[in-house]
Amino acid sequence: ERSRDKSFINLICSENYPSAAVREALGAHIPGNLNHLKGTEGYPGGRFYGGRQHIDDIERLCCKRALQTFDLDPKEWGVNVQPLSGALANLYTYTALMKPGDKIMGLDLSHGGHISHGFQTGGKKVSEVAVRFESTPYYLNPITELIDYEELERSAIRAKPKILIAGASTYNRLIDYPRMRAISNKIGALLHSDIAHICGMIAAGEIPSPFPVSHVVTTTSLKTLRGPRAAMIFYRQEFRSDIDQTVFPRFQSGPDHRNTLALAVALRQAQGNHFKAYQRRVMENTKVVATALQQRGYSILSGGSDIHLLVLKVRDRGIDGAQLDKVLEAANVSSNRNAIPGDTSGFKPGGLRIGSAPMTTKGFGTAHFKRVADIIHQAVQLSAEISRRKKSSTKDEAKDSKSLSSFLKDMRTSEVKVLEELKQNVSDLLKGL
Template identity: 50%
Template sequence: MENGYATDSAMSALLSTPLEDSDPELYELIKSERKRQRQGLEMIASENFTSVSVLQVLGSCMTNKYSEGLPGARYYGGNQYIDKIELLCQKRALEAFRLKPEEWGCNVQPYSGSPANMAVYTALLQPHDRIMGLDLPDGGHLTHGFMTANKKISATSIFFESMPYKVDPTTGLIDYDRLAENARLFKPKIIIAGISCYSRCLDYKRFREIADENGAYLFSDMAHVSGLVAAGVIPSPFDYSDVVSTTTHKTLRGPRSGIIFFRKGVRSVDKNGQKVMYDLESRVNQAVFPSLQGGPHNHQIAATATALLQAQTPEFKRYQEQVIKNAKALCAGLQKRGYKISSDGTDVHLILVDVRSAKLTGAKAEFVL
C-alpha cells in the first residue's frame, strides 16, 4: 500500500491471480463438486453435462459488458460485437429447430426458464386473465400456475387466475377430454402445453384444437425436451403453438439460460375474410426488457449460441437417439424387476418410478443410488 491506495502491481495481481491461489477455499469446494459430478450416478433428468466450449464462453470477457436493449437499439455504447453475437444466437436458435425467420422470431435474453415463462404471460395477458397448465403434482411446472387448495404458490397463480388440468389417475396420461371440458367452462386466455415431470410426448395437435375452440393462445414450454425436439426424435411443438419457451441447459446441453420463440405473420382470417396478424414480437421483447429484466447476460447468450451450433450436428442427433434408448432400456429393466412405472413407459429422456413396492421413499432410493 502507498498513501492508502493499492499499488498497480498489487491491483494487477488481484485481477490476474488464478482462483486456486486467490481463493483456495472456494477452489477446493468447486473441485469437490466436479469430483461428485464425475464419480456419482447423476439421475436428475433436468441436469446435463455441458461442453468445454460452453464453459469457456461462460468464463470469458462476455460477462463484462452491459447491453440493455436489443441489437441496434442499446442504451450503452460499445455493443457492436455484442450485437453480432446476439443476432448469431437468434439465427442459430431458429436453425436448430428448423424454423423460417418469416414465420418465427425469438428472444434469447431471458435469464432462464421461469423468467422466460413470466415474460410470455406479461406479453400476452392482463392481470387476472385466465391460464390453464398441467398441475405440478401431475407433472407440470411451478410457472404453469401452481397453487394449492389453501395458497397461491407461484407468481403465475398470484397475478393470474389458474385452473390446472390433470392426468388420468388410472393411466398416468394427460386427460385431454377433461381438459377440453374444463376449458369450455373456464375460457382461459392461454393454455400451456408443458411438463417438468411427465414421461410421454404431448399431443400438440389436440392442445391446438382445444385452444382454438376457446380462442386461447397455445403456449408450449419445451424446456425439458428441447434437445430431443432439436434432434427431431420427438414431435415438435412449433407446428401448432403460438409461443414456445425453453431453457437451454437441460436436454439442449447448453448454459443456464432461456429462449422465447414467437409466431410471426398471419394468425387467422376473420369472418370478413380479413387477415388477422400476429403482434407478438414487440410484446414479447418489451416484456423481457424493460418489463422484467435489465441488462442481458451476454456470457449466457454467447454460450447458448455455441450450444445451438452443436445441437445441429449429426453427433448431437445420435446422442439424443441414444438418450431415449437408454431411458427405455432402464424403464424395461425396472419393470422386469417388478417396479411400477408411471404411464407404463416413456417416450422421452425421463422415467417416473414408483419405489413404494420396495418399501422405499424417493429420498431413500436417491441415497441408495
C-alpha cells in the same frame, strides 16, 4: 464439487453437462470495464451504451441459430434469448400476452406440470404466475396416467383460459400438440408450449415439434440441449413487440452476454448429426432403465417413457421418494424425489424422477444403465428395510417413525456396510469414463 461429481452417478433429468466448447464460450473474456462486464441494456442496434457492436453480433447470431435449430422461418417466428431462466421466460410470456387476473390452464404439478405454470395448493398461490393470474389445472387419466384430453377439453370449455399450456417437467410421454391446438382454438385461447425438458430431442427431430401449432414456445438450454443456464422465448411475429418489451425494460435490464455466446455455440452443435445420435442414445438408455426396473416388478408412471426421463413409483414398496433419494445420495447417486398423482405432500412423495441425459453425456450406454437399474433396486431394498425397522420400533420410537431425519439417522448408523457396498458398485460402474 468436481471431485464429488466425478464420484457420483447423476440421474437428475433437469441437468446435463455442456461441451468443452460451450464451457469455453461461457468463460470467455469479453473485455469491457475493469470488471470485464459490459452493460448491454436493450436489443441489437438499440443499446443504451456505445461500443456494443460485437455484443450485438453475438446476440444476432444466437437468435439466427435458434431459429435455424428448430427449422423456423424468420418471417413467421422471432426469438428472445435474453431471459435468465425458464421460469422467468414463462412469467414474461404470460405477462406479455395477458392482463392480471386472466386465466391460464396447465398440467397439475403432481401430475407432471411445472411450478411456473401457475402452481397453487390449499388455497395458497405458490408461484408468482398463480399470484398474477387465475390458474386452473388439468390432470392425467387415473387409469392410463396419460393426459386426459377429453376431460381437459371439458375443463377448458368451463374455465375459458386465455392461455393453454402444453408442457411438463415430469411427464414421460409425448404431448399431442395438434390436439392441444384444437382445444385452444375451440375456446379462443393461445397455445403456449413449454419444451424446457425435451427441446434437445425436438431439435434433433427425434420427437414431434410443437412449433407448427403453437403461438409461443419457451425453453431452457441447460437440459437436453446441453447449453448454459439460459432460456429462450420463441413467438409468432405478431407478438414480437409485446414479448420483447416485457423482457426489457419491464423485467430485466442487461442480459448476460457470456450466456448468449455459450447458447449460440450450443445451438450450432445441436444442428450436427452427432447431436441427433446423442439424443437417440438418451432415449434408448431411458427405455433400458424402465424395462430393467419393470422386469423386477416395479411400476413406472404411465407404463414407460418416450423421452429422457421416467418416474418410478415406490409407494407400494413401503417407502417414499424422499427416503429413496437420500439412500441413493448416500450411495453416490444423484436423483430427485417427485410427486405423483394422489400425493398430498411434495416433501414425502411417492415417486422418484430418473433422467438418462447426464450420464449418457459422460459415456454410459445400455449396459451401464442396466446396472444403474440394479443399483436403484438395491437402494429400494435398503430403504424398505430401514422403513420396516422403524415401523416395528417401540411405541415411543414409533412416534418418530415417519420422520425423514430419524430414517437418515438409522441409515447412517445401522447400514454402513451395505452403503459402502453400494458406493463400491457405483465406483466400479464409473471406472473408465
